[in-house]
Amino acid sequence: MRLHHVLLSFLVFCVIGANASDTKTYRLKLATSWANTVPILGEAPLELKEMVETMSNGRLQIRIDDPTKHKAGLAVMDLAKTGQYDIGYTASYYYKGKDFKLIFFTTVPFGLLPSEQHAWFEYGGGKELAKKVYEEHGLLHFQGGNTGMQMGGWFKKEITSLEDLKGLKVRIPGMGGEVMSKLGVLAVTVPLGELYMSLERGNIDAVEWISPVFDMNMGFQKIAKFYYTGWQEPASETQFLFNKKSFDKLPKDLQLILETAMSKVANRVLEKAVYQNALAWDKIKTEHPDIKVASFPKEVLVELAKANDAILDEQATKDPVFKEILDSQRAFINKARAWTKMGDYAYINNTEK
Numbered sequence: 001m002r003l004h005h006v007l008l009s010f011l012v013f014c015v016i017g018a019n020a021s022d023t024k025t026y027r028l029k030l031a032t033s034w035a036n037t038v039p040i041l042g043e044a045p046l047e048l049k050e051m052v053e054t055m056s057n058g059r060l061q062i063r064i065d066d067p068t069k070h071k072a073g074l075a076v077m078d079l080a081k082t083g084q085y086d087i088g089y090t091a092s093y094y095y096k097g098k099d100f101k102l103i104f105f106t107t108v109p110f111g112l113l114p115s116e117q118h119a120w121f122e123y124g125g126g127k128e129l130a131k132k133v134y135e136e137h138g139l140l141h142f143q144g145g146n147t148g149m150q151m152g153g154w155f156k157k158e159i160t161s162l163e164d165l166k167g168l169k170v171r172i173p174g175m176g177g178e179v180m181s182k183l184g185v186l187a188v189t190v191p192l193g194e195l196y197m198s199l200e201r202g203n204i205d206a207v208e209w210i211s212p213v214f215d216m217n218m219g220f221q222k223i224a225k226f227y228y229t230g231w232q233e234p235a236s237e238t239q240f241l242f243n244k245k246s247f248d249k250l251p252k253d254l255q256l257i258l259e260t261a262m263s264k265v266a267n268r269v270l271e272k273a274v275y276q277n278a279l280a281w282d283k284i285k286t287e288h289p290d291i292k293v294a295s296f297p298k299e300v301l302v303e304l305a306k307a308n309d310a311i312l313d314e315q316a317t318k319d320p321v322f323k324e325i326l327d328s329q330r331a332f333i334n335k336a337r338a339w340t341k342m343g344d345y346a347y348i349n350n351t352e353k
């Protein structure tokens, strides 16, 4: 990893040297899905801008528009695809309605952990498969940082059986929501501004959001006492989606500066997620010692996993590329998980005091 970075810096240095005479200023527009008030993800494009502008000595300038400006937080991929913006900072799985395959590059329920997913992406065929999928949309795809394991949600009542889920109103979007619906949950969407009140008033029984640092800001810890562990989004990766024509127009040195900076920003997102979640959870449990961290009973998790497999398998029959990616991730998870378990997992179990 280190060597990789040293090499990239060296390459950037060489190419900059070769293009010292090119003084033209290039301007790019970036649309992000997250306002700068969102922890971690709000900061990432700003860090990219600062890094790129410094590394290029001002030759590459980035203008950032957040959803308060472009009003299309969940359509950022289209903004980059149509060329209205050069770069979109977003999460692939927001667009599963357009192309179901896009979920694999963010996260899949019961799927890979961040370390496993990064390994698959870099060396296990992930990058090539992503290229195949994004090319169809006229986009280049770069990792934008992983926010790590998500919690299963804040529940007002304990879930002790499959029966407890029947008719339960849960705010859970995306694939997680689809899977829970198969077990009789009413998966609902609630506007962001009404989430807290809906949970407080009992209009919904539970809310799946993200992880401690993001959840704490929403205040759910004040009104729901069961904090369920995750299964639905084990490794949410964000993306920098680049309009291919915009990227191709840039000189090679600026392309390399961008690639290097995006990769650095992506690393920082994961580091920050680990750091800030650790601090946020410590604060939540200190201030609310009555909160119980719980996991769904085994019978519930088994049924959730079955429902998840059924949705993925059905989709695979409709789309051969979907099947190719699903098979690739499934083949890798078996090998990767064996190592994760005998490595990290055994270490934690055996050394816990």
Ligand code: CA
Binding pocket: 150, 208, 209, 210, 233
């Ligand atoms: Ca979530």
